[in-house]
Amino acid sequence: xxxxxxxxxxxxxxxxxxxxxxxxxxxxxxxxxxxxxxxxxxxxxxxxxxxxxxxxxxxxxxxxxxxxxxxxxxxxxxxxxxxxxxxxxxxxxxxxxxxxxxxxxxx
Amino acid sequence: xxxxxxxxxxxxxxxxxxxxxxxxxxxxxxxxxxxxxxxxxxxxxxxxxxxxxxxxxxxxxxxxxxxxxxxxxxxxxxxxxxxxxxxxxxxxxxxxxxxxxxxxxxxxxxxxxxxxxxxxxxxxxxxxxxxxxxxxxxxxxxxxxxxxxxxxxxxxxxxxxxxxxxxxxxxxxxxxxxxxxxxxxxxxxxxxxxxxxxxxxxxxxxxxxxxxxxxxxxxxxxxxxxxxxxxxxxxxxxxxxxxxxxxxxxxxxxxxxxxxxxxxxxxxxxxxxxxxxxxxxxxxxxxxxxxxxxxxxxxxxxxxxxxxxxxxxxxxxxxxxxxxxxxxxxxxxxxxxxxxxxxxxxxxxxxxxxxxxxxxxxxxxxxxxxxxxxxxxxxxxxxxxxxxxxxxxxxxxxxxxxxxxxxxxxxxxxxxxxxxxxxxxxxxxxxxxxxxxxxxxxxxxxxxxxxxxxxxxxxxxxxxxxxxxxxxxxxxxxxxxxxxxxxxxxxxxxxxxxxxxxxxxxxxxxxxxxxxxxxxxxxxxxxxxxxxxxxxxxxxxxxxxxxxxxxxxxxxxxxxxxxxxxxxxxxxxxxxxxxxxx
Numbered sequence: 001x002x003x004x005x006x007x008x009x010x011x012x013x014x015x016x017x018x019x020x021x022x023x024x025x026x027x028x029x030x031x032x033x034x035x036x037x038x039x040x041x042x043x044x045x046x047x048x049x050x051x052x053x054x055x056x057x058x059x060x061x062x063x064x065x066x067x068x069x070x071x072x073x074x075x076x077x078x079x080x081x082x083x084x085x086x087x088x089x090x091x092x093x094x095x096x097x098x099x100x101x102x103x104x105x106x107x
Numbered sequence: 108x109x110x111x112x113x114x115x116x117x118x119x120x121x122x123x124x125x126x127x128x129x130x131x132x133x134x135x136x137x138x139x140x141x142x143x144x145x146x147x148x149x150x151x152x153x154x155x156x157x158x159x160x161x162x163x164x165x166x167x168x169x170x171x172x173x174x175x176x177x178x179x180x181x182x183x184x185x186x187x188x189x190x191x192x193x194x195x196x197x198x199x200x201x202x203x204x205x206x207x208x209x210x211x212x213x214x215x216x217x218x219x220x221x222x223x224x225x226x227x228x229x230x231x232x233x234x235x236x237x238x239x240x241x242x243x244x245x246x247x248x249x250x251x252x253x254x255x256x257x258x259x260x261x262x263x264x265x266x267x268x269x270x271x272x273x274x275x276x277x278x279x280x281x282x283x284x285x286x287x288x289x290x291x292x293x294x295x296x297x298x299x300x301x302x303x304x305x306x307x308x309x310x311x312x313x314x315x316x317x318x319x320x321x322x323x324x325x326x327x328x329x330x331x332x333x334x335x336x337x338x339x340x341x342x343x344x345x346x347x348x349x350x351x352x353x354x355x356x357x358x359x360x361x362x363x364x365x366x367x368x369x370x371x372x373x374x375x376x377x378x379x380x381x382x383x384x385x386x387x388x389x390x391x392x393x394x395x396x397x398x399x400x401x402x403x404x405x406x407x408x409x410x411x412x413x414x415x416x417x418x419x420x421x422x423x424x425x426x427x428x429x430x431x432x433x434x435x436x437x438x439x440x441x442x443x444x445x446x447x448x449x450x451x452x453x454x455x456x457x458x459x460x461x462x463x464x465x466x467x468x469x470x471x472x473x474x475x476x477x478x479x480x481x482x483x484x485x486x487x488x489x490x491x492x493x494x495x496x497x498x499x500x501x502x503x504x505x506x507x508x509x510x511x512x513x514x515x516x517x518x519x520x521x522x523x524x525x526x527x528x529x530x531x532x533x534x535x536x537x538x539x540x541x542x543x544x545x546x547x548x549x550x551x552x553x554x555x556x557x558x559x560x561x562x563x564x565x566x567x568x569x570x571x572x573x574x575x576x577x578x579x580x581x582x583x584x585x586x587x588x589x590x591x592x593x594x595x596x597x598x599x600x601x602x603x604x605x606x607x608x609x610x611x612x613x614x615x616x617x618x619x620x621x622x623x624x625x626x627x628x629x630x631x632x633x634x635x636x637x638x639x640x641x642x643x644x645x646x647x648x649x650x651x652x653x654x655x656x657x658x659x660x661x662x663x664x665x666x667x668x669x670x671x672x673x674x675x676x677x678x679x680x681x682x683x684x685x686x687x688x689x
Contacts, residue, residue, distance in 0.1 A: 045632065057216045057643065058636040064643035065363070065577055067215050072364045083242045084211060088218040096215075 027078060027104055032097045035077055039070045040093070052094035071096075080104060110154040111141040111353040113327040113377065120324035123311040123349035127304045128200045128285055129278035131349050136161035140353040144188065147361035149368050149375075153190055157348070160193050165276060167198025173272020174259065178203035181232045181287060183225075185239035185247075186335035187211050188358045191263045195238055196286070198266075203277035207232045207287045207299065210335040211243065213643050218246065220641055224297075225250035229257065231297045232287050232535060236260060281305055287535050288337055288447045299535035300447045309528035310341065310450035311349040313500035319455050320380060320410050320441070322350040329355045329378040331362030331369050331387070338415050341451035342382055352380075362387070367395035370430070374404045382412035382443075384578040385419040386611070388426040396429045406434035410458075414443040416575045417566065418494040420464050421610060437461050444496040444566055448544070448551055449529045453505065454564050456497035463495040465565055472567065476520040478558045491609065495563040503527030506550075507559050517560055522570050523553045572667045574605040576612055576644055583667055586616060589641040595633045596621070602657050603646070604671040613647065614638075617670050617679060619657060620650035649679040 037050050043062040044050055054060065057067060074096070075081055080103040082090075090096050118138035125131040141156035155163070176182075184195040186208035199206040209228050212221040229237065229250060234257065239247045241262040251257040259265055279285060285307050287299040315322040328347045332339030347354045355372050362369055370391060373381055383391075413423065427437035438461040445452040456463065466484040469491040471477050481490035499505035506514050507521045515521045530551050533541035544552045554573075557566040574581040586603035590596055600619040605612040616638065622630050631648045638646050651657060655678075658669035673679060 055216070055640070058640040060639075061635065061645060062639070063576075063645035064213055067643070068360075068363055071215060085218075085242045085246055087214055088212040088216070088221060088246070091216045 027101070029097060029101060032074075032078065032100050033093070036070075036074060036093055036096055039073060050093065052092065052097070054093045055091050056093060056096070057091075074100060078104060080107070110143045110151060111156060112139055113353055114324055115139055115351055118351060120351060122322060123308070123315045123346070125308060125349060126281040127279055127283070127308070128197070128345070128348075129280075131345075132157065132161050132164070132197060132200070135348055135351040138351050140351055142193070142354045142356065144190070144356050145361075145368070145372060147357075147365045147368060149371055155190055155193060157351070160197055163190075163194050164197030164201050166271070167194045167266055168201035168276055169272045169274055170266060170269035171198060171202040171204060172274045172277055174269050176202065176204055176235065176258075178277060179205065179284070180236075181205045181207050181234040183207045183209055183229060183232065183234040183237040183247075185209055185211050185243055186333065186340070187240050188334055188356045189240060191238070191240060192334055194263065194266070199279075200285070201276045201278050203279055203283070205284055205286055207234055207289070208335045208340060209289060210333065211240070212246070216640060217643065220643075222246060222250050226253060227297050228289055228299075229254050231289075231537075232299050238263065238266060279304060281308075288340070289335070298537055298540050300531050301533055301535050302447075302450055303532060306529050306531060307341070307345065307450050308349075309502070310452055310500075311346055313502060313527075313529065314342075314346055314452040314455075315350055316501065318498070318501040319452065320346075320412075321458065322346070322352065322380070324351070326350065326352050326380055326409075327355070327376060327378045328352055329357075329369065329372045329376065329381045331357040331359055332382065332415075333359045336415070337445070337447040337451045338382060338384075342412075342414075347380075363390070366391040367398065367400070370395065370403060370405060370433075371400065373408055374402075374433075377407040379407055380410045380412070381408065382410075382414060384415035385413055385422045386416070386577045388413070389419075389422045392422070392426045392429045399430070399433060403430075403433040405430055406436070408435065409439055410441050411435075411439045412441045412443050413494075414445060416578050417568075417607075418442040418462070418496065419610065420462050420492050420494050423462050442494045442496045444555075444564060446553060446555075448531050448553075449503075449525060449527075450531075452500055452529070453503065453525055453553075454497040454499050456495065456563075460497070463563075464492045465495060465560060466490050466492045472520065478518040478520060478560075478565065478567070493565045493567060495560060495565055497564070498562050499525065499564070500527075500529075503529065505559075505564060507557060507564075515558070518558050520556055520558045520567055523555045523557050523564065523566070524550045525553060526550045568607075572604060574603070574612055574614055576605070576614065579644075581614070581642060581644060586614070586638055586642055586644075586646070587665075590616070590618070590634055590637050593633075593637045595630070595637055599665055600657070601634070602665055602667050602670040604667045604674075606671065606675065614644055615647045615649060615671070615674060617649050617651050617657060617674060619653050621653050649674060651679050 040050050043060040045061050078100050115138035135157035143154040144152045146152050196206045236259040237247045244262040247260050251260040285302045285304045288302050289297050330343035334340050438459045440462045442456045444454045466481045467478045468481045471479045484490045504526045506524045509515050509521045526549050554571045556568045556570050572583045583603035587601050590601050591598050602617045634648045658666045
């Protein structure tokens with residue numbers, strides 16, 4: 001179910017009103033972490049696992065466009081908008097997850 | 108429904124026959140047209156008629172003059188696509204100040220690199236104020252701390268809270284400068300191009316007239332291009348303003364998120380002119396191609412311009428094929444060539460000329476600098492297709508010169524030089540850098556390589572080692588310096604360059620492997636990681652045995668061109684394990 005929702009976001013560049021977002025109130029940290037790790041998995045280097053301490057732009061083979069895509073998909077998925085100054089100070093997977101949860105809590 | 112009409116019903120159309128930016132805006136402000144800002148969902152965020160733009164600029168100008176800013180002083184402004192940029196940019200024009208548009212941060216973990224860039228830009232422009240979107244006020248404050256000359260910084264609120272002053276406006280005139288453009292050059296040593304009113308007016312005249320886009324009262328523009336880039340600022344703010352056209356904006360971020368919105372806006376608002384570098388057409392095709400709204404109607408589009416990086420025929424062919432059912436006519440493609448040192452435009456392809464290409468032998472090109480038509484255009488190993496970028500705009504001259512300075516005949520590849528009224532007087536406060544590319548008789552060395560073909564220019568590459576990835580200029584020095592600064596390798600032990608697969612550029616870093624065999628994987632990972640972190644670009648790292656060394660020029664400098672040639676010749680073996688994602 002979650003996977004299907006993600007796929008529809010990935011393929012929907014335009015028809016934003018059909019976007020399926022998790023909007024049932026509370027989101028667990030595990031859900032957010034799972035989603036981030038899922039998006040980052042293709043960029044894993046070697047056998048080094050992706051975890052909370054992974055430095056996104058350093059420990060992964062991901063370029064700036066793909067990073068931007070990933071952040072946008074996370075934003076769409078959890079229906080939050082991360083201010084650009086906050087994005088610029090996110091380095092690790094943990095920090096990204098915490099930011100998403102903090103913004104969710106503020107809604 | 109568009110907020111502002113395309114046609115002015117009361118105001119006679121004038122085509123870029125003004126003497127200054129304040130004059131252009133004073134005229135456009137008498138009509139009904141204006142600027143609309145859209146979000147990624149295609150909803151209107153805000154809208155300013157040209158009349159509003161002028162009125163708001165007057166308020167800002169009086170506050171700035173009242174606050175004691177002297178004529179000719181510089182104000183740094185984050186050129187995000189938002190009304191505040193218009194307030195500051197045009198406020199400066201009426202206050203006799205020079206705006207300095209700068210970019211916004213690139214994304215995750217980008218803070219340090221951004222602050223570093225801001226500091227260098229403040230230093231290079233000698234700015235006395237720095238204003239940004241609200242979210243960036245903190246970063247601006249942090250960067251400004253080191254500059255006692257900065258008397259005012261923050262978000263738009265710091266302008267709003269300045270007292271209104273009953274002072275006369277101090278508009279910039281035809282003999283004045285207009286703004287400072289950072290766009291080319293290394294981020295370590297940014298060069299601010301002095302855009303002066305006279306040159307800008309000349310370039311707008313050339314760009315909007317016959318020989319350019321021949322803009323009329325019926326034209327309407329849509330743009331997602333960043334306003335800190337010359338193509339965004341001159342092409343899609345100054346040029347439409349000079350012709351009293353309405354503009355519909357999407358931010359670059361929202362375009363990246365929903366590229367189809369760019370095409371939707373063109374369709375909905377019946378726009379006629381829109382530009383993008385090749386990669387934007389590629390993004391729209393790849394992301395939007397399988398989700399085309401049934402009512403998308405691109406038949407109003409009459410100039411689909413391409414500029415800002417190498418024009419890629421394959422990408423444009425795919426775009427045309429994908430959107431033909433939506434009424435896109437491939438004949439409206441206009442390949443263009445230009446650079447900030449000329450304000451923007453140097454050449455345009457002909458109206459309804461489409462993408463005209465020349466397929467040449469790439470081996471002869473590399474070995475003899477000659478563009479000989481390929482004997483077998485389908486042989487991808489030998490043949491390379493280049494796009495003809497059109498003729499030089501009226502009142503300007505273009506020459507392709509050989510190493511001895513002599514003009515080369517058609518099909519001989521050399522450096523491209525231009526001359527004419529659009530050319531900058533120089534880089535701001537940088538006489539040495541100016542002298543390097545601008546001759547005493549006014550010829551500008553573009554640093555690009557190309558050849559002529561019956562009046563058309565074909566750009567084949569850059570004489571300098573500049574790397575362009577997804578429209579972004581990256582200087583190899585910046586990559587090498589990053590690696591050296593982290594003490595991963597010694598100075599001069601690495602060389603960055605790009606290889607072109609015909610679709611885009613890929614960054615390669617050659618590194619001398621002065622480590623034990625079992626540490627080589629670590630070295631590769633550290634180099635790639637450092638480059639990703641600091642430059643936000645993916646690279647392939649190749650290790651070079653220290654016994655082989657990196658090639659040097661006769662003067663002992665690192666030769667990136669020869670390193671690249673060695674790499675392409677297979678001299679540096681690819682790294683076996685750890686494939687780097689494409």
